[in-house]
Amino acid sequence: MNTTHTESNCISGGAPTLEDVARLCLAVGRMLMEWGANAGTVHNAAVSMATALGCTSAEVYCQHSAIIIMLRRGEDTITHMGKVGLHGTNLRRGDAANDVVDRVVAGRLDCESACQALKKIPGGTPAYPVWFVCLLTGVACSAFGRLLGMDWQGFIPVWIGAGVGQWLRHEMLAKKFNFFLMVAAVGFSAAFIAGLGGRLAGSSHLEVSTVASTLLLVPGTAMLNAQVDAIDGMPNLAVGRVFRIVFILLFMTLGLVLAQKIIGI
Amino acid sequence: MLDAFAHFFQQVMFGGADSFWPHIVHQAMFGGVAAAGFGVLFNCPPRMISLCFGAGALTLAVRTVGQSYGMALPEASFIAALVIALVDRTWWLQAQSLRGSVLAVVGCIPMVPGSLAAKGLKGIFEYMHAKPGAEVALGMGALEQLIIVAMTLAAMGTALALPTFILKSKKHAAE
Numbered sequence: 239m240n241t242t243h244t245e246s247n248c249i250s251g252g253a254p255t256l257e258d259v260a261r262l263c264l265a266v267g268r269m270l271m272e273w274g275a276n277a278g279t280v281h282n283a284a285v286s287m288a289t290a291l292g293c294t295s296a297e298v299y300c301q302h303s304a305i306i307i308m309l310r311r312g313e314d315t316i317t318h319m320g321k322v323g324l325h326g327t328n329l330r331r332g333d334a335a336n337d338v339v340d341r342v343v344a345g346r347l348d349c350e351s352a353c354q355a356l357k358k359i360p361g362g363t364p365a366y367p368v369w370f371v372c373l374l375t376g377v378a379c380s381a382f383g384r385l386l387g388m389d390w391q392g393f394i395p396v397w398i399g400a401g402v403g404q405w406l407r408h409e410m411l412a413k414k415f416n417f418f419l420m421v422a423a424v425g426f427s428a429a430f431i432a433g434l435g436g437r438l439a440g441s442s443h444l445e446v447s448t449v450a451s452t453l454l455l456v457p458g459t460a461m462l463n464a465q466v467d468a469i470d471g472m473p474n475l476a477v478g479r480v481f482r483i484v485f486i487l488l489f490m491t492l493g494l495v496l497a498q499k500i501i502g503i
Numbered sequence: 504m505l506d507a508f509a510h511f512f513q514q515v516m517f518g519g520a521d522s523f524w525p526h527i528v529h530q531a532m533f534g535g536v537a538a539a540g541f542g543v544l545f546n547c548p549p550r551m552i553s554l555c556f557g558a559g560a561l562t563l564a565v566r567t568v569g570q571s572y573g574m575a576l577p578e579a580s581f582i583a584a585l586v587i588a589l590v591d592r593t594w595w596l597q598a599q600s601l602r603g604s605v606l607a608v609v610g611c612i613p614m615v616p617g618s619l620a621a622k623g624l625k626g627i628f629e630y631m632h633a634k635p636g637a638e639v640a641l642g643m644g645a646l647e648q649l650i651i652v653a654m655t656l657a658a659m660g661t662a663l664a665l666p667t668f669i670l671k672s673k674k675h676a677a678e
Binding site: 274278327328329330331332333363365366370371374375376377378379381382384385386404446449450452453454456458459461462464465466468469470487488490491492494495 | 529536541542544546547605608613618622628656659663664667
């Protein structure tokens, strides 16, 4: 058997066929990529799981928006491709997906149970309440401001600006707005509130305040993953990541510059 | 004793970069706060938030010490990222796990030169409206900042990747 398919979802039933194993590996790879893993982690997870489920060889090829997997078991081979959605960072979901991989590798979970466990991750993994995330993101950006030499008068305005920016990001992503327009809108809102608030509070570091308030948009995980992927011998994925990072930073700066012009910084 | 502590605290919170230890503590503290905040944004498990704080504080402390001894930003960031990556890798190896380095990534987030990247790109925006004669200085300034960003990211990425190549798990070493 030698087939090429596009992944629809992770299905199972009865004894695991090569196709079931391929779909399981793709589902794990897709989830890990979307939740902030680098290509090496995705590769290790998929290959270890395929080997544990009886494959004699497994090859994984990660792209920015797709994963291709080739499995062999005896005389049978299969090639599957799966789409990857919006890249983000969600460590608890990534941890849960890795747990499933660890359990399959240890022989404590079969293919069907692993599929069921994976399906439960998005809805079943705990998450912090939105207000708490906004609050802590604001604090993080204020801390960035202090690291950049911002005075204390700018601390609260940056906190509020970044907090509002994070709430706006959450709402716009939930309503499926264009990602890059969302980046520009969040950058503008956060910088405008931080800059205006800083001026009212008497801060003398308005430029630093406005920049600090937009740092929630900097795709730090993607930046680090791009470097790690390039070093790990996956330049195609690294280039894809870098291209997207540059566009995010461009749109973020567009929002920032617009806010600074309006405030008069 | 209490007065000395109060004086030190005041220097940490309001002192300048000229006072060595208060400056290190200040940078470490706010680096830790930034890492912990991003830990929540990245949906880190609650039990790991304190570790995120520690990772951010460690990287910022190492980077600040490096910079205070004359290292450039990429060099100091490389050393700091290598330290946290080694700590993180040793921890995962003990756990014999296949998963990636969560703590190292979150610990390095406060060192990502996002503000420098924004300033560099802002310089490019300003370059479009530069008056004759000023465009070379503006362009060079923006380029310089973007080069430092690229070098810093390359240094951090290399430092994060190095321990995974050197310290392999028993499972991978056997393969």
